Amino acid sequence: VAGLLGARPEEIIFTSGGTESNNLAIQGLIWELQETYFFPGPRFSLSASRRTSARPFEKVSFLPHFITTNIEHPSVLETCRMLEKRGLVELTIVPVEANGIVDPEKIKKAIKQNTVLISIIYANNEIGTIQPIREIAKEIRRYQKYGGKTFVNTKVLPPYLPFSPLFHTDAAQAANYLDLKVEKLGVNLLSLSGGKIAGSGRIGVLYRKKGTPLINVFGGGSQEFGLRPGTENLSEILKFSRALKLAQRNREKETKRLLKLRNYFIDQLLHSKILKNYRIVLNGDLEKRLPNNVNISIPKIPSDLLVLELSARGVYVSEKSACQSREGESSYVIQALNKQGRSLPKENISSLRFSFGPDTTKANLNYTLQSLSKILQKLEKWYN
Amino acid sequence: VAGLLGARPEEIIFTSGGTESNNLAIQGLIWELQETYFFPGPRFSLSASRRTSARPFEKVSFLPHFITTNIEHPSVLETCRMLEKRGLVELTIVPVEANGIVDPEKIKKAIKQNTVLISIIYANNEIGTIQPIREIAKEIRRYQKYGGKTFVNTKVLPPYLPFSPLFHTDAAQAANYLDLKVEKLGVNLLSLSGGKIAGSGRIGVLYRKKGTPLINVFGGGSQEFGLRPGTENLSEILKFSRALKLAQRNREKETKRLLKLRNYFIDQLLHSKILKNYRIVLNGDLEKRLPNNVNISIPKIPSDLLVLELSARGVYVSEKSACQSREGESSYVIQALNKQGRSLPKENISSLRFSFGPDTTKANLNYTLQSLSKILQKLEKWYN
Numbered sequence: 166v167a168g169l170l171g172a173r174p175e176e177i178i179f180t181s182g183g184t185e186s187n188n189l190a191i192q193g194l195i196w197e198l199q200e201t202y203f204f205p206g207p208r209f210s211l212s213a214s215r216r217t218s219a220r221p222f223e224k225v226s227f228l229p230h231f232i233t234t235n236i237e238h239p240s241v242l243e244t245c246r247m248l249e250k251r252g253l254v255e256l257t258i259v260p261v262e263a264n265g266i267v268d269p270e271k272i273k274k275a276i277k278q279n280t281v282l283i284s285i286i287y288a289n290n291e292i293g294t295i296q297p298i299r300e301i302a303k304e305i306r307r308y309q310k311y312g313g314k315t316f317v318n319t320k321v322l323p324p325y326l327p328f329s330p331l332f333h334t335d336a337a338q339a340a341n342y343l344d345l346k347v348e349k350l351g352v353n354l355l356s357l358s359g360g361k362i363a364g365s366g367r368i369g370v371l372y373r374k375k376g377t378p379l380i381n382v383f384g385g386g387s388q389e390f391g392l393r394p395g396t397e398n399l400s401e402i403l404k405f406s407r408a409l410k411l412a413q414r415n416r417e418k419e420t421k422r423l424l425k426l427r428n429y430f431i432d433q434l435l436h437s438k439i440l441k442n443y444r445i446v447l448n449g450d451l452e453k454r455l456p457n458n459v460n461i462s463i464p465k466i467p468s469d470l471l472v473l474e475l476s477a478r479g480v481y482v483s484e485k486s487a488c489q490s491r492e493g494e495s496s497y498v499i500q501a502l503n504k505q506g507r508s509l510p511k512e513n514i515s516s517l518r519f520s521f522g523p524d525t526t527k528a529n530l531n532y533t534l535q536s537l538s539k540i541l542q543k544l545e546k547w548y549n
Numbered sequence: 550v551a552g553l554l555g556a557r558p559e560e561i562i563f564t565s566g567g568t569e570s571n572n573l574a575i576q577g578l579i580w581e582l583q584e585t586y587f588f589p590g591p592r593f594s595l596s597a598s599r600r601t602s603a604r605p606f607e608k609v610s611f612l613p614h615f616i617t618t619n620i621e622h623p624s625v626l627e628t629c630r631m632l633e634k635r636g637l638v639e640l641t642i643v644p645v646e647a648n649g650i651v652d653p654e655k656i657k658k659a660i661k662q663n664t665v666l667i668s669i670i671y672a673n674n675e676i677g678t679i680q681p682i683r684e685i686a687k688e689i690r691r692y693q694k695y696g697g698k699t700f701v702n703t704k705v706l707p708p709y710l711p712f713s714p715l716f717h718t719d720a721a722q723a724a725n726y727l728d729l730k731v732e733k734l735g736v737n738l739l740s741l742s743g744g745k746i747a748g749s750g751r752i753g754v755l756y757r758k759k760g761t762p763l764i765n766v767f768g769g770g771s772q773e774f775g776l777r778p779g780t781e782n783l784s785e786i787l788k789f790s791r792a793l794k795l796a797q798r799n800r801e802k803e804t805k806r807l808l809k810l811r812n813y814f815i816d817q818l819l820h821s822k823i824l825k826n827y828r829i830v831l832n833g834d835l836e837k838r839l840p841n842n843v844n845i846s847i848p849k850i851p852s853d854l855l856v857l858e859l860s861a862r863g864v865y866v867s868e869k870s871a872c873q874s875r876e877g878e879s880s881y882v883i884q885a886l887n888k889q890g891r892s893l894p895k896e897n898i899s900s901l902r903f904s905f906g907p908d909t910t911k912a913n914l915n916y917t918l919q920s921l922s923k924i925l926q927k928l929e930k931w932y933n
Contacts, residue, residue: 181565184779188767196635240778244768251580360780367782382766383572384628394624395568396744398751 166406169413170355171346172372178389179402180369183337183358184240187284189371189382189393190333190354191231191244194282195253197380198229228255230279234267235260235501236294237286238335245284255279263505265294265449265498273304280330287339287350291485291498291518292449293458295343298334302351305332331377337361341412342420342456353377357409359401363523365408368401423456423521430459430519430530439538443545448499448516457521462499465548466541468515474540480533483518550790553797554739555730556756562773563786564753567721567742568624571668573755573766573777574717574738575615575628578666579637581764582613612639613665618651619644619885620678621670622719629668639663647889649678649833649882657688664714671723671734675869675882675902676833677842679727682718686735689716715761721745725796726804726840737761741793743785747907748792752785807840807905814843814903814914823922827929832883832900841905846883849932850925852899858924864917867902 167174180186231245231254242258249256257275261267272283283305288295308329333354336345340362347355355372359365373379373392385394434445448460463471468484475482485496499516519533551558564570615629615638626642633640641659645651651669660667667689672679692713717738720729724746731739739756743749757763757776769778818829832844847855852868859866869880883900903917 181569181782182779184767184769185565188769191768199635238769240767240769242768243770243778247768251583367780367785383568383624384575384626384631385568385572385622385624386627394627395566396751398565401751 166370166409169345169406169409170372171348173375175390176373176375178371178373178392179397179405180371180389180393181398182360182367182369183238183335183356184369186356186358186369186371187238187240187333187335188244189379190356190373191241191282191284192248192382193379193392194331195229195248196382197378198281228279229253229281230255230257230277232257232259232272232275232280232283232330234258234285234296236265236267236289236292236498237284238290238337241284241286241335260504261294261501263502264451264453265289265292265502266453267296267301269297269300269304272301273307276305276308276330282331282333284333284335287334287336287355288343288455289449289498290338291496291516292460292502293338293455294449295339295453295455296334298350298352302332305330306351338455340409342416342423345413347372347374354379359405359408362405362408362412364411365405366401368398368405370405419523420456423525426521426525426527426530427454427456427459429527430534433530433534434459434461434537437534440534440541443541448502457525459519459521460499460516461519462516463541466515466544467548468517470544471517471537471540474544475533475536478536478540480536483520484516485518550754550793553729553790553793554756555732557759559774560757560759562755562757562776563781563789564755564773564777565782566744566751566753567622567719567740568753570740570742570753570755571622571624571717571719572628573763574740574757575625575666575668576632576766577763577776578715579613579632580766581762582665612663613637614639614641614661614663616641616643616656616659616664616667616714618642618669618680620649620651620673620676620882621668622674622721625668625670625719644888645678645885647886648835648837649673649676649886650837651680651685653681653684653688656685657691660689660692660714666715666717668717668719671718671720671739672727672839673833673882674722675880675900676844676886677722677839678833679723679837679839680718682734682736686716689714690735722839724793726800726807729797731756731758738763743789743792746789746792746796748795749789750785752782752789754789803907804840807909810905810909810911810914811838811840811843813911814918817914817918818843818845818921821918824918824925827925832886841909843903843905844883844900845903846900847925850899850928851932852901854928855901855921855924858928859917859920862920862924864920867904868900869902 167177170177178189180189231248233241233245233256235258245254245256248254259267259271259275267285272285283301285296285298285301287298306329331353332351333356334350334352335356336343337356337358338361339345340357344350345355353374354377357370359368379392381392381394383394388394388397431447431451434440435447444464446462446464448462472482472484485498496516551561554561562573564573615632617625617629617640619642629638629640632638643651643655643659656667656669667685669680669682669685671682715737716735717740718734718736719740720727721740721742722745723729724741728734729739737758738761741754743752763776765776765778767778772778772781815831815835818824819831828848830846830848832846856866856868869882880900
């Protein structure tokens with residue numbers, strides 16, 4: 166696994182899944198900072214004793230600041246919000262643009278004196294948009310270049326911590342199609358999920374660049390360098406490493422194949438004779454998205470009904486993420502796009518996600534297009 | 550799983566393993582208390598708004614108090630210590646007696662006005678001693694009977710919280726041989742580990758009695774009633790439930806069979822002609838221990854050497870728990886017994902753990918006894 170990421174073996178921590186990897190990256194940082202750096206006064210003191218029995222919250226002189234986006238997976242977004250609610254961090258949520266991609270400039274502008282972590286999803290789980298991870302890393306490195314000094318309101322302020330803001334990316338959805346080389350990406354922390362790779366099981370990985378502050382979230386044994394107590398799930402670890410190897414080996418070939426299918430499918434959804442009257446809207450960027458993802462909104466027609474109707478015809482699509490925490494609500498990712506002044510009417514925030522896999526063929530897509538057309542023909546009488 | 554525990558389905562939370570179950574029980578309580586009950590002043594106010602954006606640590610008026618023992622699994626003991634170090638709890642560690650069993654009277658005496666959680670291992674993972682869970686539960690219930698009032702120094706003090714101290718037990722080692730009916734045990738929280746049940750895999754369960762304060766440790770989706778975000782490991786859940794069913798169905802018959810073997814093995818270790826000269830000491834109670842566990846100390850002979858020598862003869866035993874967090878040190882469980890004035894010399898804290906399984910026969914034990922005798926004969930020249 167380390168080899169596939171261009172990392173060292175001691176930088177790879179196995180967890181129980183993507184949710185745990187993201188939580189470990191985010192929560193593990195907070196407590197490490199608490200224990201190591203936070204002392205009275207605005208400056209840290211590295212010479213002060215590392216472990217202290219004093220209550221840490223009496224030592225806190227400033228709140229660590231996190232930056233993330235409004236289209237993160239719930240295991241990042243909800244974890245950040247949870248820590249904010251508990252008074253452990255200050256949180257800035259940078260909204261993405263109308264195409265579902267975050268502007269690196271906006272991330273840069275959000276960096277403050279107390280910024281310790283920036284967490285941006287590599288490829289979104291609902292709309293598949295690919296975030297400019299390298300560009301954002303470059304902005305953070307620029308900050309590093311000036312000796313960790315930050316420029317807020319054109320004033321040079323001393324940083325609180327002896328390192329630049331750390332950069333974490335949730336790469337769960339990226340493993341099958343994108344480059345995972347951590348040095349190229351420029352990240353300190355990277356999460357992977359076995360559940361998103363064919364042939365793997367429920368297991369996760371957190372890459373942690375050597376020296377990145379992190380402490381175990383669970384108390385217990387000293388497995389995984391003490392960062393993840395509990396007996397290692399060896400059989401799943403082996404399955405995961407083989408599955409990731411296969412996925413990364415095939416990713417360029419498979420991307421090429423799927424891109425053709427994806428672009429054909431999007432084109433047909435938006436412009437084909439049988440569907441163009443329904444004014445289908447593509448959610449997320451037309452190009453900068455995973456090759457296996459198409460996400461659309463169809464004005465006025467409820468998407469839960471479409472999921473059922475398509476399912477009855479053997480086409481399985483989803484409405485939003487299975488990990489969305491507030492059930493009954495529509496996707497917050499689609500809502501995030503609509504906030505940026507898209508032409509879509511406000512009340513129309515329902516969506517359909519089509520995911521392709523290694524077995525998907527053009528015939529499958531044509532059948533799906535035909536089915537969708539028939540369903541819409543049937544439903545439009547009631548909803549128009 | 551609920552049926553086997555005499556619980557309701559909504560009281561069963563699947564986790565990634567025993568370590569996570571214990572952490573969820575302990576850490577999940579702390580944050581639920583923080584968010585729900587802690588307000589300025591010594592008393593809680595149930596009418597105050599449940600969620601508040603204020604920093605929780607400015608609201609804390611007292612520290613929650615935990616009680617545990619000095620022979621808990623590291624995922625309980627280290628988690629409690631971690632929370633204590635972070636200033637989130639006050640911790641009392643009640644030492645066990647020389648036979649490795651905790652005195653319920655000492656637990657009762659440790660209960661204070663701010664006690665919120667008592668966590669006692671059902672059966673110890675190294676020495677197999679079975680703790681008096683029902684008796685301890687009775688002491689806690691007595692406290693409940695007096696309307697949650699506690700008697701410290703003969704003065705009646707008002708409790709801080711509207712419930713009695715919660716009772717958690719780590720039943721990971723108990724699943725194969727002991728009664729798991731939660732009502733009989735009288736616990737609010739109970740942890741199980743698939744790793745300790747034949748036929749199951751790396752998965753865990755936390756039983757949480759309805760109404761027991763608990764909040765998710767991980768941020769994320771709403772799986773497992775919102776208490777354990779992340780896609781459920783369905784195949785492992787099915788394997789676990791079948792394995793637990795089988796284990797609980799066979800436990801009385803298997804206990805009977807193993808008790809005979811265990812008592813024979815102990816008798817031979819302590820009294821047989823070929824071994825009695827080595828003054829072997831049994832660690833843990835002679836009777837109140839798991840039927841598959843024998844743990845001994847052999848004066849003067851280093852146990853790591855014995856592990857290697859036995860292994861070379863095809864007998865696989867362990868020295869201490871794989872989950873012990875401080876490597877290189879001897880078992881803290883054996884140290885705990887020696888603190889209680891056993892006759893064993895202080896420097897002799899090495900130990901050997903023999904575990905039996907469904908395939909263990911008397912012939913296996915005789916072979917082990919013979920092997921041990923030969924090894925000791927060889928080694929004693931150098932160590933006496």
